[in-house]
Amino acid sequence: MEDPHKLSKVAECLYRNGHGTYFALLKVGGKQIKRSLKTEDAALARRRLAEFRTKAHVGGGKSSLRNRVRVLSERYARVADVRTS
Secondary structure, eight states: OOOTTTTTEEEEEEEEEETSSSEEEEEETTEEEEEOOOSSSSHHHHHHHHHHHHHHHOOOOOOHHHHHHHHHHHHHHHHHHHHHH
8 A cells, every 4th residue: 555645746846645635846945845735636736736836936925025025125225325326
């Protein structure tokens, strides 16, 4: 019997456990994120993976918020430096 906790790679960032449930495994901001896609259907899992990737990279999570604040503060510093020169 296959270990239900072991993940088998199905596609890039897409894995399936022994029960047949699909998982997303991404690296965002240097941290690995694992989320259940809560489906046993491959096509639905791929759609949910695409949605999860978009949210994780664009605006989901604390690390992306910190990243946005860092980028904006760097932009502000450059603009302020140009104005004072």
